Amino acid sequence: MKSIHSKSQLLGFLSVFAMFIFSNGRTINSNNELIRAVNLGGWLVAEGWMKPSLFDSIPNKDFLDGVALQFKSVTTGKFLAAELGGGSIIVANRSSASGWETFRLWRINETSFHVRVFSKQFLQIESMGAKVVATSTDSETSGIFQIIRKSDDPSRVRIKAPNGLFLQAKTEDLVTADSNGNGQWGNNDPSVFEMTIGQGFQGEFQVTNGYGPLKAPKIMKDHWNTFIVEKDFSFIAESGLNAVRIPVGWWTAKDPTPPKPYVGGSLEVLDRAFVWAKKYNLKVILDLHAAPGSQNGFEHSSTRDGSVEWGQNDESIKESVRVIEFYTARYATNPSLYAVELINEPNAFGVSLSVLTKFYSDAYTVVRRHAPNAFVILSNRLSGEPKELFPLASGMKDVVIDVHYYNLFSDIFNDMTIDQNIDFIKTNRSNELQDITISNGPLTFVGEWVAEWQVRGATKEEYQRFSEAQLQVWGKASFGWAYWSLKNINNRWSMDWMIKNGYINL
Numbered sequence: 034m035k036s037i038h039s040k041s042q043l044l045g046f047l048s049v050f051a052m053f054i055f056s057n058g059r060t061i062n063s064n065n066e067l068i069r070a071v072n073l074g075g076w077l078v079a080e081g082w083m084k085p086s087l088f089d090s091i092p093n094k095d096f097l098d099g100v101a102l103q104f105k106s107v108t109t110g111k112f113l114a115a116e117l118g119g120g121s122i123i124v125a126n127r128s129s130a131s132g133w134e135t136f137r138l139w140r141i142n143e144t145s146f147h148v149r150v151f152s153k154q155f156l157q158i159e160s161m162g163a164k165v166v167a168t169s170t171d172s173e174t175s176g177i178f179q180i181i182r183k184s185d186d187p188s189r190v191r192i193k194a195p196n197g198l199f200l201q202a203k204t205e206d207l208v209t210a211d212s213n214g215n216g217q218w219g220n221n222d223p224s225v226f227e228m229t230i231g232q233g234f235q236g237e238f239q240v241t242n243g244y245g246p247l248k249a250p251k252i253m254k255d256h257w258n259t260f261i262v263e264k265d266f267s268f269i270a271e272s273g274l275n276a277v278r279i280p281v282g283w284w285t286a287k288d289p290t291p292p293k294p295y296v297g298g299s300l301e302v303l304d305r306a307f308v309w310a311k312k313y314n315l316k317v318i319l320d321l322h323a324a325p326g327s328q329n330g331f332e333h334s335s336t337r338d339g340s341v342e343w344g345q346n347d348e349s350i351k352e353s354v355r356v357i358e359f360y361t362a363r364y365a366t367n368p369s370l371y372a373v374e375l376i377n378e379p380n381a382f383g384v385s386l387s388v389l390t391k392f393y394s395d396a397y398t399v400v401r402r403h404a405p406n407a408f409v410i411l412s413n414r415l416s417g418e419p420k421e422l423f424p425l426a427s428g429m430k431d432v433v434i435d436v437h438y439y440n441l442f443s444d445i446f447n448d449m450t451i452d453q454n455i456d457f458i459k460t461n462r463s464n465e466l467q468d469i470t471i472s473n474g475p476l477t478f479v480g481e482w483v484a485e486w487q488v489r490g491a492t493k494e495e496y497q498r499f500s501e502a503q504l505q506v507w508g509k510a511s512f513g514w515a516y517w518s519l520k521n522i523n524n525r526w527s528m529d530w531m532i533k534n535g536y537i538n539l
C-alpha cells in the first residue's frame with residue numbers, strides 16, 4: 034500500500050480489496066475503508082491535563098495518589114531517604130534528592146496516606162521502638178501517616194506517624210517517630226521538614242480517589258455526560274472521519290460495582306457510545322487503555338503511583354483477558370465494533386516481550402471466540418523494537434500493529450524548526466512506517482498523532498502544513514490513523530477545535 038499516491042489509485046485499490054473480501058465471504062462494509070479516526074481520550078479514562086477542571090475541587094489536591102514528595106530536614110539540612118531505596122531504615126543524610134529520597138503517597142482520604150518508597154516498600158514504624166523503616170510490602174499493615182503543613186508556609190511540614198507522634202531527624206542516620214511536634218516550627222526543631230512537591234499524576238485513579246466515594250460518583254457521571262455527547266458523534270461523521278478509537282479502563286468491565294476507588298456507571302456510557310456509533314455509521318476501535326496495575330506507569334493507564342505492575346503476576350494478565358472477553362462479547366453484535374485493541378502502550382520498561390506475547394495470544398483467542406471478523410490490534414511497546422511483534426502477528430488473522438507518532442516526548446524535537454518538524458514526518462516517520470508496512474505482514478495503524486510540536490508561536494498556516502504532512506504520511510498506514518484527541522482544553526490537541534477552526538482539513 035505504500036506505493037499508492039493518488040486518490041484514484043487508492044479508490045481502484047480499495048475496490049479490488051473489497052471484491053477480494055467479498056469473495057472470502059466477509060461483509061463488504063467491514064473491511065473496505067482505511068480508518069480515519071479520532072480518539073475519544075480523556076472521557077472514560079480521565080486525564081487531568083486534557084480537562085483540568087475535573088480536578089479543581091478535590092480537597093487537598095496537592096496530595097493525590099502517586100505524588101512525589103521530598104523532605105529536607107531543617108536540622109540536618111539533608112534529605113530524608115529510604116536507605117538502599119527501601120527494605121531498610123529511613124535516614125536523613127542525603128545532600129541531594131532523586132529516587133531514594135522520593136516518597137510517593139497512597140491516599141486514603143484527604144488527610145491520611147500510606148507512603149511508598151523507591152523500591153516499592155511502605156513506610157512504617159518498627160514494631161519495637163520508634164525507628165522509621167521502609168520494609169513492608171503491604172500497604173494495609175504499614176500504617177497511616179499524615180502531613181501537617183504550617184499554615185502560613187505550606188512547604189514547611191511535620192509528618193505524623195501511625196503511633197500519633199511525629200517523625201524527627203534526631204541525627205543524620207536516626208529518624209524516629211517520637212516527637213510531640215508542638216514546637217514553633219523553627220530551624221532547630223528536628224520534626225520540621227522542608228517539603229518539595231515533584232511529579233504528580235492526574236488520572237482516573239487520582240480523580241476518583243481524590244474526591245472519594247461520596248463525591249466521585251456524581252463528578253464522574255457529570256463528566257461522562259458532558260465531555261462527549263451525541264452531537265460529537267454526528268460532527269465526527271460529518272467531518273469526513275469514519276471511526277472513533279475509544280480508550281477504556283478495565284474497571285468499566287466491572288460495572289456497576291468496580292473496585293475502589295473507581296465508580297460505577299461508565300458501562301452505560303460506553304453502551305451509549307456504541308448506539309451513537311451505529312446511528313452515525315462510525316466504526317469503533319475499542320482500546321484497553323488502562324489495564325489492572327498499569328502497563329506503562331503513566332496517568333493515562335490509571336497508574337496509582339507511576340509503577341508498572343501489570344504483568345508482574347499471572348493474575349493481572351488473566352484479569353485483562355477476562356476484560357477483553359467481556360467487552361468483545363458485549364459489543365460483538367453491534368455492527369460498529371470494528372477492532373479491539375488488546376492493550377495500549379505497554380512499556381518495555383516493566384513489561385517483557387514474553388509476558389506481552391502470552392497476553393496477546395490469550396486475548397486474541399478470546400476476541401476470536403466472540404468476534405471472528407473484528408480486527409485485533411496489538412500496540413507496540415513503548416521503547417520496544419518496531420517489528421518485535423511480527424513473529425506473533427504472523428500466526429494471527431486480521432491483525433494490526435499500532436504505532437504512536439508524536440513530534441514530542443523526545444529531546445530530538447527540542448530545537449527543531451517548523452520545516453525540520455515537517456521534514457521529520459515526510460522522511461523519518463515515513464520511512465519508519467514504510468518499514469513496518471509490508472505486504473505479507475500485519476496491517477499498520479498510527480493510532481495516536483497530533484498536530485502539535487515544540488515550536489512556539491507558529492501561525493495557522495504553519496499548523497496546516499504540519500497537519501497536512503501528517504495526514505499524507507499516515508494515509509499510507511495500511512489500517513489507518515487516529516488523532517489524539519477529540520476534546521482537549523489545549524486547542525491543538527482537540528481535533529474538534531482544529532477542524533472547526535480550519536487548522537485541519539480532511
Ligand SMILES: *[C@@H]1O[C@H](CO)[C@@H](O)[C@H](O)[C@H]1NC(C)=O
Pocket residue numbers: 141142143144145177
Ligand atoms: C481518613 O482516614 C482515617 C483513617 O482511616 C480516619 O481516621 C479519618 O477519620 C478519615 N478522615 C476523613 C476526613 O474521612
Ligand SMILES: *[C@@H]1O[C@H](CO)[C@@H](O)[C@H](O)[C@H]1NC(C)=O
Pocket residue numbers: 116124126127128205206
Ligand atoms: C546515611 O546513613 C546510613 C546509615 O548510617 C549509611 O549507611 C549511609 O552510608 C549514609 N549515607 C550518606 C550519603 O552519608
Ligand SMILES: *[C@@H]1O[C@H](CO)[C@@H](O)[C@H](O)[C@H]1NC(C)=O
Pocket residue numbers: 445457460461
Ligand atoms: C532523519 O533522517 C535523516 C535521513 O535519513 C537523518 O539524517 C536524520 O538524522 C534523521 N533525524 C532524526 C532526528 O533522527
